[in-house]
Amino acid sequence: MNVTELSGVPDWLPDHLRDEGVEELYPPQAEAVEAGATEGESLVASVPTASGKTLIAELAMTASVARGGTALYIVPLRALAGEKRTEFEAFEQYGLTVGVSTGNYDSDGEWLATCDIIVATSEKVDSLVRNGAPWIDDLSCVVADEVHLVDDGNRGPTLEVTLAKLRQRNPGLQVVALSATIGNPEILAEWLDAELVDSTWRPIDLKKGVHYGQAVHLEDGNQRELQVRDGEKATEAIVRDTLNDGGSTLVFVNSRRNAEAAARRLAGTVENELTNEERTQLASVAAEIRDVSDTETSEDLASAVERGGAFHHAGLASEHRELVEGAFRDRLLKVVSATPTLAAGVNTPSRRVVVRDWRRYSGEAGGMAPLSVLEVHQMCGRAGRPGLDPYGEALLLAKSHDELDELFDRYIWTDPEAVRSKLAAEPALRTHLLATVASGFASSREGLLEFLDQTLYATQTTEGGRLERVTDDMLDYLEVNDFLERDGDDLTATSLGHTVSRLYLDPMSAAEIVDGLQTAEDRPSALGLFHLVSRTPDMYELYLRSGDREEYTMLANERETELLGMKPSEFEARWEDWLSALKTARLLEDWASELDESEITDRYSVGPGDLRGKVDTAEWLLSAAERLAGELGLEWAPAVREARTRVANGIRTELIDLAGVRGVGRKRARRLYEAGIETRTDLRNADKAVVLGALRGRRKTAENVLDNVGRTDPSMADVEADGSVAVVGEGENDQSNLGEF
DNA sequence: CATCCTCCCTTTTAGACAGCATGTC
DNA sequence: CTAAAAGGGAGGATG
Incomplete structure (x- = not known):
């Protein structure tokens, strides 16, 4: 079907598509149009990754908007919301408006109501429905991306319930559900009263295969030699082979540690093939990575990147991940080893994909459990860059002939599983x-x-x-x-x-918080409150390692009076959870005691991304706790607020006032405090030379800070930094001054 | 005597949404 | 119902 034959779409769309190089629709896209995608018909599209799902959504959404409606695009991840927004912004030149709403980033609320296309996570949509956002009733078209995630036990029910609510609220709503290829797309179509487009067509051929011994066995029956040198691992040989061919490789492994170790090793096999130009650019990416965070993880990542490799997992800060994804897309990085984060996340296609580990530890299974076919197919689907590669190749690795057969049976010749609703939990x-x-x-x-x-x-x-x-x-x-x-x-x-x-609290979290606050006899300490929110089901738990049991049992005894609610006995099943919540609480306390990020990540064996995640969640739960305390007229609301402010800024109590000034965080507040400026009032009246000294002689920063605190004459012109305060707290944070000793 | 290599035993194990009101170094 | 890799330490080989 040619783009000129499209009916129901706005007049500008065919020309726009041609400008983008789209003349003919891909077969699944044409099928979707024939099924009525541009005429407001509901649709389930079960198609492989990278086969033009987004265009199906765009056709439906722009057509719906052209009829005077509003479209909502639901994504499973915040990072994807940003990616989609960027894609849809191309329509702004035709007068369409695009807004985003996620937990950490919101377009302005009033403006959102006027948008033609809104991108949001499923939880955010659920929350907007709960809070009665008025524009919800005006929706005419809803796109649910990655709808196979209804199978997920944690978050699937939210998507499922939200879609049901939107359909009930808006009779005649067009639902476009985009799914990976799954075993039972027809049940989704039946549920949504939708037409089904079920296709395995891909714009770029995907060749799956298994590497065994010295050869790659492809699914079409062909074999190709791929020499593994002595003392070399199969993955290294594949990376080398891909690189000789001018391509890059994405390696999926089953743990963070494996991802990091693989990146270290594989960077060694690619580093000698880099051009000088690439080295320079990689060095600058590495510098940006070091800038994000001063932790071991960050340093390890940067040193791998300098050599042309990288790892990618949830312990990385989101800025880290973006840098790695960007450098890989730009073909600067020749190899990335990743946990499943990358398979489900933003678009990072690669010439070749290696699924190195096909089993992963699972506590429920009591050992290593094989990955699902769907998951492996999603990883494989990352192979082949549209417009750049003639085809993509995805390889599994076998260490024995039996395993070779098993991998073919299990993943290559097998269709993905059926999805199953997890709502009845x-x-x-x-x-x-x-x-x-x-x-x-x-x-x-x-x-x-x-x-x-x-x-x-x-x-x-x-x-x-x-x-x-x-x-x-x-x-x-x-x-x-x-x-x-x-x-x-x-x-x-x-x-x-x-x-x-x-x-948006789990009622069980709310019950726990209410009980803890109601039974507190004295003003709760920060640790007590951190522990309270850490043991709710809304906080993801830290893992207890060997030795932790004793350590935290001791801590529980030492600080027993601070901990809220009933302490379970050591023989109860929930003792473990209670202890790991204590571990989380102490991590938060360390953060709110101004311990360095690197010391915390080291002490708790977590990555910077984990730390930021915990802090973020604690901040959210404590603000919810403050609201609950207010609602119930409990007297400890101020204590909760203080704990929330401390964890949000990573500061001790005495800095709360100063850190309220825009432009002043944990570091600057501490330096000002050490220089004798303890409150905002002090700051307003302070000697400028002292302020400038405390802020390391940064005039622009000092002026901003003074301006923000409401000082009438913030100018730093002609002021010299007072050197006697500039030395305070130096050394750890400012490398440029290290050499002076 | 220092360094490297090997073997064996122990340890560890993926992911990430939300409120609300504005901004780190 | 199920594992595998990395890291650390001990002990031996090598220079």
């Missing part, structure tokens, strides 16, 4: 039942069951009664904890229940 229903009642989608048990009947779970289940059973259990839980009131058959959310739903 307690945590999911506990949260979504409350939200459904609180935001007015149901007001009785029957109403709830009727609503739940609109979900994928209901479409899919053959096991009648299970959903109803769990629903009743969770209604009891919500009633006992005072989130819901039952009057005969009627259900209403209490005011506490409304607050919890709007704060």
Whole structure:
């Protein structure tokens, strides 16, 4: 189908597509149009990665907007929201407006309501529905990207429930669900009353194969020699081979440590092939990486990048990840070893993909469990860069002939699994039942069951009664904890229940926080509050390592009076969780005691990304706790607020006032404080020479800070830094001054 | 005597959404 | 129901 034949789309679109080099639609795109994508028909597109899914969404969205509607594009990751926004911004030249809404980045609320296309994460959409964002009712087209994630036990139910709510709220809503190739796309189509486009077509050929011995065995039956030298690992040989061919390699491994070790080794095999130009550019990327964070992880990454390799996992700060992704896309990095973060994340295609480890540790399975076919296919799908490579190649590695056969049977010749709704699980229903009642989608048990009947779970289940059973259990839980009131058959959310739903808290987290704050007899300490929020189900747990049990049991005894609520006995099952929450709490306390990032990441064996994640979550939960305390009229709200401010800025109590000034963070606040400037009032009246000295002679910074604190004459012209204060706290943070000793 | 290599035993293990109100070094 | 790699330490070989 030629782009000129499109009907229903805005007039400018065919020309725009031609400008972008699109003349003919890909077969799955044409199928989608024939199924009515541009006429407002709902659609499930189950197609491989990189086969033009985004264009299907764009056709549907622009057509819908042209009819006067509004489109919403739901993504599973914040990083993807940014990527999609950039893509859709191409439409702004035709007068369309694009907005983004995620937890950490929001377009202006009022402006969002006027946008034609809005990009948001599924949780954010859920939250917007709960909080009654007015534009939700005006939607005409909703795109759900990576909809196969409804299979995910944690986050799948949110997407599922949100889609059901949007459809109930907007009769006639067009739903475009984009999925990876899965075993049962027809059930998704049945659920969404949608047409199905099920295709395995790819614009670039993908050749899958298994490497064994000295050869690659491809799925078409061909073999190709690929020599592995003595003392060399298969992965190294493949990377070398790809590089000789002018391509780069993406290697998937099963742990962070393996990713880092592989990057170190593989950087060694590519570093001699770099041009001087590449070396220079890589050195500047490495410098940016070191700038992001002063930790061992950051340093290891930078030194690998200098040699043309990198690793990628969730322990990296998001800036780290972006730098690696960018340098890999620019073909500067010749090899990246990654955990599954990269398979599901932003678009990072590669000439060749190696799935080195096909088993991964799983606590539930009690050992190494094989990756799902879907997951391996997603990794393989990263092979082949559109427009750059003639084809992509994805290789698994076998160490024995038996394994060679097994890998072919398991992954190459096998279709991906069917997806299955995970809605009938307690945590999911506990949260979504409350939200459904609180935001007015149901007001009785029957109403709830009727609503739940609109979900994928209901479409899919053959096991009648299970959903109803769990629903009743969770209604009891919500009633006992005072989130819901039952009057005969009627259900209403209490005011506490409304607050919890709007704060986007798991009701169990809210119950834990409320209980902890209510039973506190004295003003809770920061550690006590950090521990309280760390043991809620909304905080991801730190792993207890050998030796940690004893260490934190001792800490629990030493600081027992600070810890809120009932301490479980060491023989209870939840003791482990309670201890690991204590470990998290002490990490947060270290952060809020101005310990350096590098010392913390070292002490707890975490990456900078983990630390920032924990701090972020704690900040969110403490602000929710503050609201709950206010709601219930509890007296400890100020203590909660103080803990929140401390963890948000990473400061001790005495810096709270100073850190409230824009442009002053944990480092500057500490230096000002050491120079005798302890409050904002001090700062307003301070000797400029002292301020300038404390801020290391940075005139521009000093002027900004003084301006922000409301000083009328912030100019630093003619002021000389007071040298006596400039030395304070120096050495660790400013490398340029190290040499003076 | 220092350094390197090898072998064996122990340790460890993926990912990441949300509120609210504005900005680190 | 299930594993594998890295890192550290001991002990031996090498220079």
